[in-house]
Amino acid sequence: MNKPLDPATIGQPEPPKEPRRHQRTATGYLPEKTEDGKEVWPRGQESVWKSGLRAVETEETSITKSIVHHVQTTIARQAYNIDEEGAYRAIAYSVRDNLIVNWNDTQMLYTRKAPKRAYYLSLEFLMGRTLDNALLNLGLKEDYQKAARKLGFEDFEELVESERDAALGNGGLGRLAACYIDSGATCELPLWGYGLRYHYGMFWQQISTDGSQVEAPDPWLNHANPWEVHRPDVSYLVRFYGHAERIGDSKAIWSGGQEVMAVAYDVPIPGSYTRNTNNLRLWDAKPKRGFDLNSFNAGDYEKAVESSNSAEALTRVLYPNDNHMVGKELRLKQQYFWTAASLADITRRFKQLGEPFSKFHEYVAIQLNDTHPTIAVPELMRIFVDEEDIPWDQAWEITQKVFGYTNHTVLPEALEKWPVPLFQHLLPRHLQIIFDLNHSFLQAVEKKWPNDRDRLTRMSLIQEGFPQYIRMAYLAVIGSHKVNGVAELHSELVRTTIMKDFVDFYGPSKFGNVTNGITPRRWLDQCNPGLSSLITETLGGDKTKWLKDLSKLEGLLSHIDDPAFQKKWADVKLQNKQRFAQFIEQTMGVKLNTSALFDVQVKRLHEYKRQSLNILGVIHRYLTIKSLNAEERAKVVPRVVLFGGKAAPGYYMAKLVIRLINNVAKVINADPDLQGILTVLFVPDYSVSVAELLIPASDISEHISTAGTEASGTSNMKFCFEDLRYNHQYHPTSLEERSPALAVVCKVIAEGRFGDGSIYEPFLNTIRTGDYYLVSDDFDSYLEAQKMVDTAYQDKVSWVKKSITTTAKMGKFSSDRAIMNYAEEYWNIEPVKLN
Numbered sequence: 001m002n003k004p005l006d007p008a009t010i011g012q013p014e015p016p017k018e019p020r021r022h023q024r025t026a027t028g029y030l031p032e033k034t035e036d037g038k039e040v041w042p043r044g045q046e047s048v049w050k051s052g053l054r055a056v057e058t059e060e061t062s063i064t065k066s067i068v069h070h071v072q073t074t075i076a077r078q079a080y081n082i083d084e085e086g087a088y089r090a091i092a093y094s095v096r097d098n099l100i101v102n103w104n105d106t107q108m109l110y111t112r113k114a115p116k117r118a119y120y121l122s123l124e125f126l127m128g129r130t131l132d133n134a135l136l137n138l139g140l141k142e143d144y145q146k147a148a149r150k151l152g153f154e155d156f157e158e159l160v161e162s163e164r165d166a167a168l169g170n171g172g173l174g175r176l177a178a179c180y181i182d183s184g185a186t187c188e189l190p191l192w193g194y195g196l197r198y199h200y201g202m203f204w205q206q207i208s209t210d211g212s213q214v215e216a217p218d219p220w221l222n223h224a225n226p227w228e229v230h231r232p233d234v235s236y237l238v239r240f241y242g243h244a245e246r247i248g249d250s251k252a253i254w255s256g257g258q259e260v261m262a263v264a265y266d267v268p269i270p271g272s273y274t275r276n277t278n279n280l281r282l283w284d285a286k287p288k289r290g291f292d293l294n295s296f297n298a299g300d301y302e303k304a305v306e307s308s309n310s311a312e313a314l315t316r317v318l319y320p321n322d323n324h325m326v327g328k329e330l331r332l333k334q335q336y337f338w339t340a341a342s343l344a345d346i347t348r349r350f351k352q353l354g355e356p357f358s359k360f361h362e363y364v365a366i367q368l369n370d371t372h373p374t375i376a377v378p379e380l381m382r383i384f385v386d387e388e389d390i391p392w393d394q395a396w397e398i399t400q401k402v403f404g405y406t407n408h409t410v411l412p413e414a415l416e417k418w419p420v421p422l423f424q425h426l427l428p429r430h431l432q433i434i435f436d437l438n439h440s441f442l443q444a445v446e447k448k449w450p451n452d453r454d455r456l457t458r459m460s461l462i463q464e465g466f467p468q469y470i471r472m473a474y475l476a477v478i479g480s481h482k483v484n485g486v487a488e489l490h491s492e493l494v495r496t497t498i499m500k501d502f503v504d505f506y507g508p509s510k511f512g513n514v515t516n517g518i519t520p521r522r523w524l525d526q527c528n529p530g531l532s533s534l535i536t537e538t539l540g541g542d543k544t545k546w547l548k549d550l551s552k553l554e555g556l557l558s559h560i561d562d563p564a565f566q567k568k569w570a571d572v573k574l575q576n577k578q579r580f581a582q583f584i585e586q587t588m589g590v591k592l593n594t595s596a597l598f599d600v601q602v603k604r605l606h607e608y609k610r611q612s613l614n615i616l617g618v619i620h621r622y623l624t625i626k627s628l629n630a631e632e633r634a635k636v637v638p639r640v641v642l643f644g645g646k647a648a649p650g651y652y653m654a655k656l657v658i659r660l661i662n663n664v665a666k667v668i669n670a671d672p673d674l675q676g677i678l679t680v681l682f683v684p685d686y687s688v689s690v691a692e693l694l695i696p697a698s699d700i701s702e703h704i705s706t707a708g709t710e711a712s713g714t715s716n717m718k719f720c721f722e723d724l725r726y727n728h729q730y731h732p733t734s735l736e737e738r739s740p741a742l743a744v745v746c747k748v749i750a751e752g753r754f755g756d757g758s759i760y761e762p763f764l765n766t767i768r769t770g771d772y773y774l775v776s777d778d779f780d781s782y783l784e785a786q787k788m789v790d791t792a793y794q795d796k797v798s799w800v801k802k803s804i805t806t807t808a809k810m811g812k813f814s815s816d817r818a819i820m821n822y823a824e825e826y827w828n829i830e831p832v833k834l835n
């Protein structure tokens with residue numbers, strides 16, 4: 001049969017002739033040099049070019065000019081038709097000009113100096129808003145505020161708040177990546193992030209009238225995004241499916257299947273009070289060339305757009321599961337697409353150095369944020385062996401030196417495993433490589449412990465069964481030179497439980513710890529300007545002194561007994577509570593008593609995080625207050641209990657808890673006996689921006705997960721408060737015996753006090769029988785702890801002192817410390833400062 005003419009090539013430009021993976025047309029950033037070492041200006045008149053290559057100066061007039069310029073050209077409006085949203089965008093573009101100039105200079109410097117670089121591969125970057133953070137890092141906030149006022153925009157905060165969050169993450173893991181990328185730039189490290197440009201981020205959470213969570217899409221790119229730079233010149237083809245044919249012992253040719261184009265979008269990441277500006281490169285999926293003209297010409301429009309749809313579906317949406325593995329093919333495709341594009345980009349950059357691949361690990365360190373990018377291990381092997389002709393053993397040695405793996409959880413349901421048949425179908429060459437790696441790994445295990453079949457079964461990368469599964473965490477461990485957990489306790493659990501056999505095999509030095517951190521720029525200076533000024537005023541000097549060395553906060557301790565300082569500290573808290581109360585009144589129509597104790601639990605909804613324990617405790621409090629007479633009630637410490645957090649759309653029990661919280665809130669808030677004494681609220685659509693408003697307003701925060709289940713937690717650091725932790729044992733007794741108080745609370749729910757009790761039966765049953773997350777074990781001691789909080793809150797002076805002490809001692813939890821820890825002990829990279 002004659003091969004049909006390929007209509008895709010008719011009337012289309014010739015496909016590029018470069019090698020498949022290296023289509024980037026732009027060259028590096030280095031100017032050419034003459035023989036005597038002088039730089040040759042590449043085109044036109046140097047002085048003319050250089051006159052444009054400057055950031056917006058810090059004078060108001062030039063800032064004003066730059067904003068007006070963007071109003072008139074970039075967004076094509078004028079003074080007569082510019083609104084808040086337009087003003088925000090023009091300001092954003094003007095700020096972006098500064099970032100891009102710094103970004104270019106930083107990248108040029110990195111290219112020129114060619115230091116070892118580190119790459120942080122994370123499927124999630126929960127960035128939140130950018131404008132305020134960029135202005136503070138550049139030290140230009142006040143100038144822009146003045147400029148905006150001159151242009152008729154009095155309320156600068158309103159402009160700042162009109163920005164949509166970039167919510168490309170679920171929770172802690174994605175927010176951690178965002179903090180690390182901020183710290184990398186601030187510490188002037190040559191560190192890039194690689195992620196995916198999801199068109200829809202974390203869903204928008206609404207609450208229906210019956211109290212349930214309703215999910216709506218988050219089309220955050222509907223308005224143009226000023227904070228990214230589209231780079232159509234940086235693109236790579238990524239293959240899926242097809243077949244892999246072995247040629248020789250270790251090499252193979254992978255061909256056929258589907259090819260999808262990965263296109264780069266660059267997000268400049270400014271450091272704080274430094275010109276160093278790093279890069280977050282996000283990949284978007286595009287069909288290889290337009291759509292399938294073959295079908296298009298044949299009049300089959302549906303089929304023609306199908307392939308382009310399936311390509312673009314790759315980066316359509318973030319999977320909304322936190323600490324839970326969902327084995328969808330599209331998710332695995334996302335993982336490979338992002339990993340393959342990132343490695344193609346990293347190896348292209350390495351090749352520009354002109355160094356041999358035997359030195360790859362001297363220039364490249366790659367950190368795997370959880371197991372999501374683990375496919376990078378066989379992918380780098382494939383590049384080395386199949387494309388670069390490096391012998392297998394040498395390729396494996398280099399690969400192991402390049403990667404580091406961060407484990408984020410020991411929860412069994414969160415550990416990634418993929419069915420072998422799915423891999424065979426989607427990534428046939430990678431499956432071959434994994435089997436080959438497993439073979440030699442198990443041989444080494446067998447050599448160390450002969451005839452120990454149990455051990456081989458336990459340690460194999462392949463879990464036996466029908467079907468077989470690939471254990472991604474084990475693959476990440478054998479492919480990395482270092483493995484770390486994210487807090488002392490968690491790292492110890494990693495060493496003694498899920499990775500015990502691997503510690504025995506490799507020795508303990510491969511398994512370390514890097515305690516998570518948070519950026520003090522966003523979580524203190526930006527979201528709590530009152531406290532930031534008070535700290536600066538108290539410590540003396542300018543704020544960069546402590547903002548870039550958070551251990552300096554200890555200096556607050558020498559002022560702790562000063563009543564004037566205590567009063568200022570308490571005033572800041574009150575103002576933050578008022579700011580939050582105003583937001584709640586505007587958005588939810590509820591008035592909050594700002595002299596009440598604000599008790600906050602905000603984080604993803606999860607059984608292990610035990611929002612259940614909290615709401616059951618609230619019901620107990622409600623029942624207790626109801627049983628008091630008026631005189632006794634007047635003595636109760638008033639509380640506002642605030643919840644916030646999203647449940648994965650498919651997580652039935654978590655959604656049921658949200659419904660219970662909302663219906664308990666409805667009953668309590670409507671009860672005149674509780675007015676001003678107890679208010680309960682579920683704040684919808686918890687996000688980075690809501691966190692920035694809520695956290696500074698809290699008096700206590702709740703981190704009450706079942707012991708051993710929360711790897712690190714980072715919001716505990718944001719609140720600067722100790723979390724409450726208990727030890728407990730399993731008691732196979734009835735609920736009435738374990739906790740009579742809790743039994744009463746459950747009875748009240750079942751009887752219908754908060755709406756039809758039968759709705760909550762599945763939830764109540766998880767506590768009555770089994771109680772996997774030990775809510776009943778901890779209920780009584782939880783109530784005791786809450787009583788202690790009430791008592792402590794009444795002594796205002798000692799409460800303020802506790803609050804000061806907590807802040808003063810949180811220096812260790814700066815993400816600057818964490819990132820320097822990675823740089824020195826895991827990546828072996830050094831700061832490269834831009835002057």
Ligand SMILES: *Cc1c(COP(=O)(O)O)cnc(C)c1O
Pocket residue numbers: 170171172173175602603604686687688691712713714715716718
């Ligand atoms: C910090 C943060 C988290 C993580 O909270 P944990 O209490 O550590 O689970 C989740 N979501 C958002 C928006 C955050 O800012």
